[in-house]
Amino acid sequence: MKSIRYTSSPLLASRTPVWRSKFIVAGLAVAFLGLTGRAAYVQVFGNAFFQKQGDQRVLRTLELPASRGRIFDRNGLLLASSVVAPSIWAIPEDVKADQGELRQLAKLLNMPLKDLQHKLGEEDRSFVWIKRQVDQSVAQQIADLKIAGVHQRKEYKRVYPEGEAAAHVIGFTDVENKGLEGVERSFDRRLAGREGSRRVIKDRLGRVVEEVGEEVPPVDGQDIQLSIDSKIQFFAYQKVRDAVVAHKAKSGSVVVLDSVTGEVLALANYPSYAPDDRRHLSGAQLRNIALTDTFEPGSVMKPITVATALELGRVTPQTLINTSPGSYQLDRYTVRDTHNYGTLTVEGVIQKSSNIGALKIAQRLSPKEMWNVYTALGYGRKPELDFPGAATGRLRPWKSWKPVEQATMAYGYGLSGSLFQMVHSYTALAHDGTVIPATLLRSTEGQPAAGMRVFSAKTASDVRKMLHLVTGPGGTGQLAQTVGYSVGGKTGTARKQQGKGYAAHKYRAWFVGIAPIEQPRIIVGVMVDEPSNGTYFGGTVAAPVFSDVVQQTLRIKGVPPDMAVKPEILTQKVEESF
Amino acid sequence: MTRLSIVLLAALMFSAMYLVKVQYESRQLVMQIERARAEARTLATQRRQLEVEKRAQATSLRVERLAHDKLAMRPVTPAITEYVTPGAARPAPAGSRP
Numbered sequence: 198m199k200s201i202r203y204t205s206s207p208l209l210a211s212r213t214p215v216w217r218s219k220f221i222v223a224g225l226a227v228a229f230l231g232l233t234g235r236a237a238y239v240q241v242f243g244n245a246f247f248q249k250q251g252d253q254r255v256l257r258t259l260e261l262p263a264s265r266g267r268i269f270d271r272n273g274l275l276l277a278s279s280v281v282a283p284s285i286w287a288i289p290e291d292v293k294a295d296q297g298e299l300r301q302l303a304k305l306l307n308m309p310l311k312d313l314q315h316k317l318g319e320e321d322r323s324f325v326w327i328k329r330q331v332d333q334s335v336a337q338q339i340a341d342l343k344i345a346g347v348h349q350r351k352e353y354k355r356v357y358p359e360g361e362a363a364a365h366v367i368g369f370t371d372v373e374n375k376g377l378e379g380v381e382r383s384f385d386r387r388l389a390g391r392e393g394s395r396r397v398i399k400d401r402l403g404r405v406v407e408e409v410g411e412e413v414p415p416v417d418g419q420d421i422q423l424s425i426d427s428k429i430q431f432f433a434y435q436k437v438r439d440a441v442v443a444h445k446a447k448s449g450s451v452v453v454l455d456s457v458t459g460e461v462l463a464l465a466n467y468p469s470y471a472p473d474d475r476r477h478l479s480g481a482q483l484r485n486i487a488l489t490d491t492f493e494p495g496s497v498m499k500p501i502t503v504a505t506a507l508e509l510g511r512v513t514p515q516t517l518i519n520t521s522p523g524s525y526q527l528d529r530y531t532v533r534d535t536h537n538y539g540t541l542t543v544e545g546v547i548q549k550s551s552n553i554g555a556l557k558i559a560q561r562l563s564p565k566e567m568w569n570v571y572t573a574l575g576y577g578r579k580p581e582l583d584f585p586g587a588a589t590g591r592l593r594p595w596k597s598w599k600p601v602e603q604a605t606m607a608y609g610y611g612l613s614g615s616l617f618q619m620v621h622s623y624t625a626l627a628h629d630g631t632v633i634p635a636t637l638l639r640s641t642e643g644q645p646a647a648g649m650r651v652f653s654a655k656t657a658s659d660v661r662k663m664l665h666l667v668t669g670p671g672g673t674g675q676l677a678q679t680v681g682y683s684v685g686g687k688t689g690t691a692r693k694q695q696g697k698g699y700a701a702h703k704y705r706a707w708f709v710g711i712a713p714i715e716q717p718r719i720i721v722g723v724m725v726d727e728p729s730n731g732t733y734f735g736g737t738v739a740a741p742v743f744s745d746v747v748q749q750t751l752r753i754k755g756v757p758p759d760m761a762v763k764p765e766i767l768t769q770k771v772e773e774s775f
Numbered sequence: 776m777t778r779l780s781i782v783l784l785a786a787l788m789f790s791a792m793y794l795v796k797v798q799y800e801s802r803q804l805v806m807q808i809e810r811a812r813a814e815a816r817t818l819a820t821q822r823r824q825l826e827v828e829k830r831a832q833a834t835s836l837r838v839e840r841l842a843h844d845k846l847a848m849r850p851v852t853p854a855i856t857e858y859v860t861p862g863a864a865r866p867a868p869a870g871s872r873p
Contacts, residue, residue, distance in 0.1 A: 264823075275827065275830040278823060280820070280823055280824050280827055281824065356827050356831075358827060358830040358831045358834050359834060359836075360836070362835070362836065400802075404806050405806065406805055408805065427834075428835050430835075431836060432835075435839075682853070752850075752853075763854065
């Protein structure tokens with residue numbers, strides 16, 4: 198084979214001009230310079246931009262959700278907790294679903310197909326919530342439909358196992374888990390956690406492959422243990438509900454306070470609401486009537502007036518007060534009793550609930566003395582209770598009292614307070630003369646609360662005896678009696694205020710009492726608003742509820758009965774053999 | 776000199792390969808941790824859910840209704856309770872003070 202001799206190629210024989218090689222070299226040099234420049238731009242001048250672009254593609258900030266604290270009752274039973282409830286959202290223009298799929302989706306979400314189509318019809322929006330916080334099982338079924346453009350976001354929802362029975366105490370949160378009412382609101386800061394976050398690198402498949410930098414750990418919300426006993430709460434709610442229904446009343450409230458520790462054991466109102474169901478979270482039913490509605494305490498004030506007079510030594514339990522002829526002229530006003538009781542002892546004034554008696558006792562006191570006691574007992578002051586919207590009530594400064602006002606205040610008119618304030622003021626009588634602070638949080642077991650002394654122990658005990666007489670023969674609150682436990686309390690009935698005067702046929706009935714009377718454990722207040730089924734007296738409408746609630750509460754708390762009971766069980770004597 | 780260069784080059788190559796391997800392994804481990812963490816979270820939320828469900832089965836309302844309707848029970852009163860004092864020789868008669 199004959200090889201070509203390149204060296205002798207005539208093409209190569211000609212002389213190459215030097216500029217050509219130089220041109221090539223220069224060209225290459227420029228190209229390299231270009232590359233160097235680009236490298237410098239990428240790595241030095243434009244570095245931040247490229248770093249950002251790179252990070253955007255692989256670096257992710259993951260939110261670490263913090264769970265909201267749970268709420269327990271005094272026995273550790275769950276009252277509120279957060280559970281996973283995914284929210285369904287969509288990108289309308291991405292949604293590709295036929296009519297059948299949409300119908301299925303609408304059915305799962307329990308919403309009309311029209312609404313769903315309307316939401317998905319908003320083409321110009323790139324994000325739309327279809328439904329927030331659905332049940333996890335429903336969310337799973339929706340995920341199984343695999344509709345393009347429909348997504349889920351993991352969210353948490355509050356559930357309240359006790360439902361409407363404890364709704365007013367516990368309250369509820371909004372869809373973003375922020376407390377709006379009740380304990381959820383007042384303890385929001387403690388309950389709410391703080392979300393954490395961390396930076397990670399994710400691979401093409403979305404798996405976390407590396408952590409970057411420091412992780413900010415989430416802080417879970419604190420759990421809260423309330424003083425509420427869910428069993429007592431339930432009974433109280435049930436009893437007041439039954440009473441409101443039976444008496445065709447507008448509303449009703451019950452407050453149960455532990456008179457030893459100051460803990461609120463139950464606080465129930467009817468009508469109530471189901472806090473789980475967001476559709477009904479508006480309107481008057483949300484009001485915690487026991488704390489927010491104020492009214493004139495009426496006869497409930499008489500024992501306090503008497504206690505003040507006893508404490509200052511102006512009367513003794515046996516001092517005689519002339520109440521005849523059943524009416525009393527004071528300036529332009531006439532004060533009346535329901536009957537002419539003649540001459541009564543101080544005890545009798547309480548037992549018969551004589552307005553004139555209370556007025557005459559108050560005439561032995563100065564306005565300042567009365568004001569001091571009322572204020573010390575919490576009237577006209579905001580309750581020191583961690584609760585939103587607790588009413589202050591009204592108690593004017595004593596300097597502006599006219600004699601007629603001082604007289605009417607002695608039997609509970611001309612000042613106002615909430616049912617809770619009335620119940621709380623009775624701690625002075627139940628706790629041997631000291632007012633103790635009320636709390637919604639569980640206190641340490643068996644620790645009696647320290648309080649402020651208003652009356653001596655003897656005065657408190659004397660007034661308790663008078664309260665016991667009210668529930669005995671000849672008293673106005675006999676229906677408050679229970680089986681096995683001695684009780685004492687005061688009934689109250691008043692025409693409701695309307696505008697500047699009093700409404701003709703609208704009444705409010707209440708009962709505030711203590712049990713057991715010798716060694717008090719609980720104070721219970723019951724109020725029924727506008728009973729309109731024939732009877733409207735505190736002694737007939739509210740006292741039976743008091744009786745039921747006391748009976749159940751003392752049983753649940755394991756308090757042994759302090760009165761002899763006729764047993765209904767027959768104990769068989771059985772010879773034991775070994 | 777050349778021999779040293781070859782040894783160093785080999786060492787460098789080995790080190791580079793090892794780095795890749797370790798990096799790969801570390802990513803695998805991170806992924807495993809992630810998976811385990813996710814599972815722990817799922818289990819924790821499930822636990823909460825179940826606690827709530829358990830509680831919902833035992834609310835006072837439900838217990839009261841079942842006891843009353845199904846078992847025909849009635850609330851206890853002191854009249855049908857025999858109070859016993861611990862340490863006492865004989866149980867106190869019903870309704871009396873312990």
